Every structure is written in C-alpha cells, then in structure tokens.
Amino acid sequence: MSAKKFEIRISSEECKGCKRCVSACPKKLISVGKVINKQGYFAVTAEEPGNCIGCGSCFYQCPEPGAITIVEITED
Numbered sequence: 001m002s003a004k005k006f007e008i009r010i011s012s013e014e015c016k017g018c019k020r021c022v023s024a025c026p027k028k029l030i031s032v033g034k035v036i037n038k039q040g041y042f043a044v045t046a047e048e049p050g051n052c053i054g055c056g057s058c059f060y061q062c063p064e065p066g067a068i069t070i071v072e073i074t075e076d
Contacts, residue, residue, distance in 0.1 A: 006054030021058035
C-alpha cells in the first residue's frame with residue numbers, strides 16, 4: 001500500500017493575502033504571488049502543490065472560506 005498523496009488548491013480570487021497559510025505550511029509550499037487579484041490583494045500561490053502532505057495547517061489558518069482546498073489524489 002502506497003502513501004496517500006495530496007494537493008493544495010488555492011483560489012486566487014478568494015484570497016485576501018493575509019499570509020497566515022504561508023507561515024502555517026510545514027513544507028513551505030505556499031508563497032505570496034506577484035499578481036493582484038480582483039479584490040486588490042496579492043494572492044498566495046502554491047509552489048509544487050502536489051508535494052502537500054495533507055496536514056491541513058494552511059486550511060485551518062485561512063480566514064476566507066473556499067480560498068484553500070486540500071484534496072487527496074487517488075490513482076485510478
């Protein structure tokens with residue numbers, strides 16, 4: 001049985017750039033982006049989103065509902 005794989009997905013339009021997720025990620029997969037979203041914030045982006053360990057730290061720190069989703073990757 002192989003280890004579970006996860007992916008972090010960030011909705012750049014929901015993000016308000018508070019950076020809580022950047023500090024929370026133990027793998028340092030999240031950074032502040034260089035593009036301003038429609039709300040006027042520098043939204044965060046996931047660097048190598050497939051390297052997510054699925055801990056949920058970023059998700060629980062994020063105050064914006066729907067901005068961060070962690071999905072389990074299943075092999076079909």
